[in-house]
Amino acid sequence: MTDETSSPRSLPPHADGGRDGDISTLRKELIEARNLVIKTDNLLKNLHAELKQMGRRHEEQEKRHWMTSVTAYIGFAVIAGAGAIAYANAEVRTARSDAQANEARAAALQKDAEKIKAAEKTRRDSSEKALRVYELLGSEKEGPALNQAMTQAMHLDRGQLSALEGKAIDDRAAGMKRQLAEAARSAGESAYRRQDWNATSQDLGRYVELEPKVSDSMIWFHLGNARIQTKEFQGALHPLETFLKSAGGTKTAQYAGLLLGQAYEDVGNANRAREVYERALTLYPGSEFATQLRNRLKRLAAAAAPLGTPPATAAAPKPQ
Incomplete structure (x- = not known):
């Protein structure tokens, strides 16, 4: 309010003409003052409303903050719980793996112990x-x-x-x-x-088994000959082969070739039998064994010509 409204105005004693103007002015000032009061009151109300609104906003903000904190705490708890569960599962898996490894090591050690025992x-x-x-x-x-x-x-x-x-x-x-x-x-x-061919085969076979280096090659011939007579053809191959390696070109070697060829025939090796017969025949083509060698070569050739014809079995020759 102005000074005119706050302090009484002094009127001159004989100023009636200007009294109405002063009253009008006073009235205006009163109206203005009232309007100002109303305006101030409105401002106060608005301020009060704004304060209330700010309070509500503050409360809502506190609620949101509280909810955010609660949510954060719950999220942290969930994450921590999931981490704890994952860690526990990892520990369980590790423990199981260690247990299985220990069981495998124990089984291996037990097997080793059994092997050692x-x-x-x-x-x-x-x-x-x-x-x-x-x-x-x-x-x-x-x-x-x-x-x-x-x-x-x-x-x-x-x-x-x-x-x-x-x-x-x-x-x-x-x-x-x-x-x-x-x-x-x-x-x-x-x-x-x-x-006595059975006793010869047994005793001389025992001798060559006990003696690693047989110096007398005739031992091999006698053993092979005895086994031919007892029809141990497979057992006669090695002694006769060994004898022929050191016999040279003697008639005994030719006869041993005849025996060896017969052994190869009886075990089913016709090709090797033919090779042995041919070599034995070249030693002494005119000997008493040459005819038997030629006949056996002819028989082998005849057996090989017509397919499916079984070879004839030759009788064991008598030792000379």
Whole structure:
């Protein structure tokens, strides 16, 4: 309000003409003052309303903040829980993997232990068997029991024996082996002279088994000849082949070729039989065996010509 409305105006005593103007002015000022009051009141109301609105906004903001915090806490809890579950699952998987690996290692160790136990039992059995053979070699006299002991000594599993055990067996068996070999040779030669082919095959076969280096090539011939007579054709191949390698061009070699060819025929190897016959025929074309060799070559040729014709079986020739 102006100074005119706040302080009383002094009127001159004889100014009636201007009183109406002053009242009008006062009235205007009152109206203006009223309007100003109303306007101020409206402003206050608006301010109060704005304050209330700001309060509500603040409350809503606090609610949103609270909801955001709650949501954040819940999200954090969910993430933490998921992480904990994932970590727990990873730990469980790791524990299972470790358990399976430990089980596999335990099974492998158990298998290794069983293998070691089995190997130890095998070694112990071999050692006990070697001890029995060692005692037999020292106690048995010449005969079947000693032959059996020698056979067991030759077939011992040396990989399961110690060096000392193997040397002891070898030392004791070496002397007995030479004696048995010479006894088998003598018996085989005697049986050959008697034409006891079964005994010859057995004794001379025993000799070449005991003696790694046979110096007399006739041993191989006698063994092969005896096995031809006993129809052990497969067993006759090696002795006769060995004999022919060192026999040279003798008539005995030609006869051995005749026997070897017959053995190859009987085991079904006609090509090798023909080669042996042809070589034997070139040694002595006019010998008493040449006719038999030619006849057998002719028979092989005839058997090969018509397919499906079974070859004829030749009789075993008599030794000369």
